[in-house]
Amino acid sequence: MKLLVYAMTKLRGKNTVNIIEAKNVSVIFDSYGDVIKAVDQVDFVLPKGQTIGVVGESGSGKSTFARVLSGLQLPTSGSVTFMGKPIQSGRNTYEGALRKEVQMVFQDPYGSLNPRMRIVKAIAEAIRQHQGLDKKASRVAALDLLESMGISNLDAQKFPSKLSGGQRQRASVARALSAQPSVLIADEPTSAIDQSAQAQLLGLFNDLIKKGLSIVLVSHDLGVIRYLSDYVYVMKDGIFVESGKSEEIFNNPKEDYTKKLISSIPGRSIK
Amino acid sequence: MSGNHLLEIKNLKIDVRVTKKRRLSIVDTASLIIEPGQIIGLIGESGSGKTMLCRSLVGTLGRRGAYIASGQLKFDGIDLISAKQSVWNEIRGKRIGYVPQSALAGPNPVMTIGAQLAEAILQDENFPKADLEKRSLELLNIVQIRRPETVLKQYQHELSGGMKQRVMIACAIAQQPQLIVADEPTTGLDVTVQAEIMELLKQIRKDFNTSIILVSHDLPLINEICDDTVVMHAGTTVEKIPSKSIKASKHPYTLALYNSRIDLVVPKGQLKTINGQPPSVGSWPEGCRFSERCDFVKDKCRVKQDLPLITIGTSHETSCLRYDEIAR
Numbered sequence A: 001m002k003l004l005v006y007a008m009t010k011l012r013g014k015n016t017v018n019i020i021e022a023k024n025v026s027v028i029f030d031s032y033g034d035v036i037k038a039v040d041q042v043d044f045v046l047p048k049g050q051t052i053g054v055v056g057e058s059g060s061g062k063s064t065f066a067r068v069l070s071g072l073q074l075p076t077s078g079s080v081t082f083m084g085k086p087i088q089s090g091r092n093t094y095e096g097a098l099r100k101e102v103q104m105v106f107q108d109p110y111g112s113l114n115p116r117m118r119i120v121k122a123i124a125e126a127i128r129q130h131q132g133l134d135k136k137a138s139r140v141a142a143l144d145l146l147e148s149m150g151i152s153n154l155d156a157q158k159f160p161s162k163l164s165g166g167q168r169q170r171a172s173v174a175r176a177l178s179a180q181p182s183v184l185i186a187d188e189p190t191s192a193i194d195q196s197a198q199a200q201l202l203g204l205f206n207d208l209i210k211k212g213l214s215i216v217l218v219s220h221d222l223g224v225i226r227y228l229s230d231y232v233y234v235m236k237d238g239i240f241v242e243s244g245k246s247e248e249i250f251n252n253p254k255e256d257y258t259k260k261l262i263s264s265i266p267g268r269s270i271k
Numbered sequence B: 001m002s003g004n005h006l007l008e009i010k011n012l013k014i015d016v017r018v019t020k021k022r023r024l025s026i027v028d029t030a031s032l033i034i035e036p037g038q039i040i041g042l043i044g045e046s047g048s049g050k051t052m053l054c055r056s057l058v059g060t061l062g063r064r065g066a067y068i069a070s071g072q073l074k075f076d077g078i079d080l081i082s083a084k085q086s087v088w089n090e091i092r093g094k095r096i097g098y099v100p101q102s103a104l105a106g107p108n109p110v111m112t113i114g115a116q117l118a119e120a121i122l123q124d125e126n127f128p129k130a131d132l133e134k135r136s137l138e139l140l141n142i143v144q145i146r147r148p149e150t151v152l153k154q155y156q157h158e159l160s161g162g163m164k165q166r167v168m169i170a171c172a173i174a175q176q177p178q179l180i181v182a183d184e185p186t187t188g189l190d191v192t193v194q195a196e197i198m199e200l201l202k203q204i205r206k207d208f209n210t211s212i213i214l215v216s217h218d219l220p221l222i223n224e225i226c227d228d229t230v231v232m233h234a235g236t237t238v239e240k241i242p243s244k245s246i247k248a249s250k251h252p253y254t255l256a257l258y259n260s261r262i263d264l265v266v267p268k269g270q271l272k273t274i275n276g277q278p279p280s281v282g283s284w285p286e287g288c289r290f291s292e293r294c295d296f297v298k299d300k301c302r303v304k305q306d307l308p309l310i311t312i313g314t315s316h317e318t319s320c321l322r323y324d325e326i327a328r
């Protein structure tokens, strides 16, 4: 199985540039005498301009792997490269100009928003810092970005604690996008928003993909994965048990685990 | 008022203090009745007031700078609006269990999961301490957490998103409450676990005649497990409808919400959204608050007063003035 995945990655690597590659990555936690192999010797590629979906049951290691790709978690072994160069030097990752290139949306949106800063200010500051706009222009850009996700100018003035769950989640996506990254690693970016807001956000992702954004999308919402992903990796107990083109995974899953994952979508069409 | 509803919310209005003088309504004219053993789905766009409504049921609005400005709120005959702290202590966590939306940030970061479960279990002063660990493991097993013995010793940052969520559910059901208020309990859970949790909730309902309010954006899920669905828009309840007949909705907002579902489009295809943006709190239009986004709007929809829910069938109420004219 592993060999097959590896062969496929090689094959796909031929005609596209791989913006991120992970080789033989493991993350092992030693937790109260229990050794947890959260990620277990996995290989992964993100071709430029594509969206890669990562799915799998709860606790299978998706978030841990996503954090490794974004440089926030150092792997116990193995390596990650960005445009062919290792992201890690010593205990640091994505140094200097690379810093802004890969941005992550966290599963818990509280984590990434400064509780003492109004949303618009936080986003505007990130825009100013990364895009070099002046104060006024970056504020306008921040309001525009938030509005394109369905956050009104009024709500944009609020502190994170005064927003609803879905508003906060979109604010954290906006924060990640404000750096104009070339790669977005999004861990459950749509879990807390309604269908209409979700459609709006996915539309925005679609536009950004057309402009060259590459995405790693972790989600339990297989509808979202199917809509956006070119290629899908299926994770179980820290390894990728199956990967393939999105339509292949959905129409013709090989592994029982994948079949089960897909078939238990509750009443996909409404009765 | 008939006495046997488990929960009765009538024309509830929730305000927040913006400054010393200024108040803002975030929920206004919300109404909802729940009978014992009923599962109600609460849906509506992000920011429509679902979480605030839930918080009013456990008396934690104050933590968000909000309070009940007017209306009625009764649980099993007890007036929750005037309830004192001593009354809340007997209700919150014991008779009404709550799974907060921010369950991801939910478990206390400086307590072990074991300590938190113990707190939830020992709300019952008569619980024998010797059985604490046994009951904790039992609860973790109910919510299907792997390696429960290890998890008891762990802190929240060591758990995956779905594990945290399940811990919060375990805490909420520890006392076998009469009402469980679950705010997005399955976001971030894979469908298998999701289905199991839903089975669990149904089982609890069956065994203890527990009522459940389920807030979710997952419309197929709501459709599958809830008896009735209540729809919120801009701080108000606009429709109540048996979940099975949701396609026969008589409110343009509910229909628009259903039609923006992603499973209706091909990958990367054109997605449908509801017209415009949800009106922000503080800038709701008069009359029907959906009027600026509605394809069926007529002058009469822009009246001066709020639109009440009208009963139009068994368990079916809508606030749309043109309910008998709209077709899908």
Ligand SMILES: Nc1ncnc2c1ncn2[C@@H]1O[C@H](COP(=O)(O)OP(=O)(O)OP(=O)(O)O)[C@@H](O)[C@H]1O
Pocket: A029, A030, A031, A036, A037, A038, A056, A057, A058, A059, A060, A061, A062, A063, A064, A065, A107, B157, B158, B159, B160, B161, B162, B163, B188, B189, B190
């Ligand atoms: N800091 C840590 N210390 C110990 N164990 C950890 C730590 N972080 C994660 N784990 C464990 O690693 C495993 C994988 O966790 P991870 O968060 O990557 O899962 P996931 O696939 O994202 O799950 P979910 O879908 O529930 O979010 C889990 O068993 C978790 O308990």
Ligand SMILES: Nc1ncnc2c1ncn2[C@@H]1O[C@H](COP(=O)(O)OP(=O)(O)OP(=O)(O)O)[C@@H](O)[C@H]1O
Pocket: A155, A158, A161, A162, A163, A164, A165, A166, A167, A192, A193, A194, B016, B024, B026, B044, B045, B046, B047, B048, B049, B050, B051, B052, B053, B064, B065, B066, B101, B281
């Ligand atoms: N303290 C506050 N001050 C001002 N506005 C607030 C405050 N708390 C909440 N709000 C606003 O009240 C509205 C309702 O919030 P609520 O959290 O109930 O929404 P929700 O329906 O649960 O949304 P979601 O689906 O995104 O969780 C939101 O527009 C939010 O911005």
Ligand code: SF4
Pocket: B251, B252, B253, B288, B289, B290, B291, B292, B294, B295, B296, B297, B298, B301, B319, B320, B321, B322, B323
């Ligand atoms: S009352 Fe009028 S504006 Fe409101 S939903 Fe009905 S038709 Fe549309």
Ligand SMILES: [Mg+2]
Pocket: A062, A063, A064, A107, A187, B160, B161, B162
């Ligand atoms: Mg995760």
Ligand SMILES: [Mg+2]
Pocket: A164, A165, A166, B050, B051, B052, B101, B183
């Ligand atoms: Mg909410």
